[in-house]
Amino acid sequence: MSENIRVALADGVLMVAMHRPEKKNALTREMYAGLAEAIERTAADPDIRCLLLTGTEEVFCAGNDIADFRKPRPPEDPASPGPSHRFYFGLAQLEKPVVAAVPGLAIGIGCTMLLHADIVYAAPEARFRLPFVDLGLVPELGASMLVPWLVGKHRAAELLLLGDFFDAAAAERMGFVNRILDRAELLPNATATARALAAKPQEALRLTKRLLRPQETPALLARMEEERALLAERLRAPETQAIMANVLKPKR
Numbered sequence: 001m002s003e004n005i006r007v008a009l010a011d012g013v014l015m016v017a018m019h020r021p022e023k024k025n026a027l028t029r030e031m032y033a034g035l036a037e038a039i040e041r042t043a044a045d046p047d048i049r050c051l052l053l054t055g056t057e058e059v060f061c062a063g064n065d066i067a068d069f070r071k072p073r074p075p076e077d078p079a080s081p082g083p084s085h086r087f088y089f090g091l092a093q094l095e096k097p098v099v100a101a102v103p104g105l106a107i108g109i110g111c112t113m114l115l116h117a118d119i120v121y122a123a124p125e126a127r128f129r130l131p132f133v134d135l136g137l138v139p140e141l142g143a144s145m146l147v148p149w150l151v152g153k154h155r156a157a158e159l160l161l162l163g164d165f166f167d168a169a170a171a172e173r174m175g176f177v178n179r180i181l182d183r184a185e186l187l188p189n190a191t192a193t194a195r196a197l198a199a200k201p202q203e204a205l206r207l208t209k210r211l212l213r214p215q216e217t218p219a220l221l222a223r224m225e226e227e228r229a230l231l232a233e234r235l236r237a238p239e240t241q242a243i244m245a246n247v248l249k250p251k252r
Contacts, residue, residue, distance in 0.1 A: 005034030012049040012198030013191065014042050017056070024062035024105055025055045029071075029083055036086035043094055049198035051094065052190060053117065054101040057183075060126070061110030066247050069235070088141050088224060091116045095206045097197045101190035102126045102168075103183055112141040114176060115150065118209060119197075121190050122168045123183040128176060131163040135247075136240030138230045145223045150175050 004020040016038045018025040027035075042051045055061055081089075091098070091113060100114055102122040107129045114120050130147070132139050139147070139160055148156040151174045159166070171177045181189050197205065234240050 002028075002030045002034030004028070004031050005038065007038050009048065011195045012047065013052050013194040014038060014048045014050070015052040015054065015191070015194075017054050018061050019056055021056045021059065023065060024059045025110070026062045026065040027109060028065045028068040032083035032087050036083050036090055039087065039090035039094060042096055043090065048096070049202055050096060050194045051098045052101065052194040053098065053113070054187060054190065055103060055110075057103060058125070059104040060100075060102040060106040061108075061113070062105045063108030063110055063131070066244050070241070070244050070248075085228070088228070089221070092142060092221065092224065095209065096202075097194075097205060097209060099190050099194040099197070101186050102177065103186055107131060109141065111176075112139065112143040112146075115141065115143060115146040118213075119190075119193055120177040121179050121181050121186055121193075122171060122177040123186050124168050124180055125183065126168040126171070126177075126180075127165050128167075128171050129163060129165045130159050133161055134163045134243075136237060136243045137234045138227055140224075140227050140231055142220050142224045142227070144227060145220055 004018065004025075006017045006019050008015045016035065018027070018031065018035075020026065020028075020031070039051065042048045094116075097119070098117040100117040100120045102114065102120060104123065104125055105127055106114060106122075108131060111128045111130055130139065130143065138144070143160070147159060150156075151159070155174065158164075166174075168177065168180050172180055179189075
């Protein structure tokens with residue numbers, strides 16, 4: 001398990017916290033592996049009945065670590081998928097409920113992973129962004145299908161093509177989050193909700209989640225694969241490499 005992914009199990013809830021505050025919890029390949037391990041553990045362990053995702057006190061996740069993201073990757077072997085693939089598809093297909101507590105920034109993957117949670121609480125200070133186009137990339141984790149499903153085609157185009165920040169109040173109006181809670185109340189309330197879910201009849205909960213959500217459909221999984229292929233192409237593109245190099249350039 002990555003030192004930047006912290007897990008704790010209590011009352012049937014596995015709490016998974018991204019903990020890299022000096023980099024605003026930006027995800028590295030090692031962190032993806034830690035998240036994937038936690039999701040796979042949740043899926044396999046009958047004593048874990050709910051997954052709770054959170055970050056540090058002030059940040060949820062500021063997206064991918066750009067320096068780590070730019071590193072060359074070997075072609076993925078379908079028989080042995082890499083950490084991000086395991087995380088993406090493990091989260092999308094997890095049959096147990098997922099609760100998320102968002103104390104602050106949720107950018108890129110930090111925002112799109114919330115599309116796969118069942119219940120999301122956010123602090124008033126939380127800010128969200130889908131900046132893929134500005135980085136020369138395309139959406140991932142099924143966002144190109146799930147965002148229009150959630151907010152409608154035109155608003156989705158605004159969010160994904162312009163890539164502007166939106167605040168917690170807008171996120172609540174659009175359905176990205178269920179409720180806004182003061183930061184001091186955020187994690188206690190999310191934990192209480194996760195424990196309440198963990199105490200419910202599990203087979204009924206599993207079946208109801210499957211009926212509620214489109215993530216289980218082959219169309220979504222196929223779109224996620226399509227996004228990943230396009231993302232890999234874009235990462236190699238000179239345009240994208242130049243944008244990322246500029247992002248990493250020391251600020252004067």
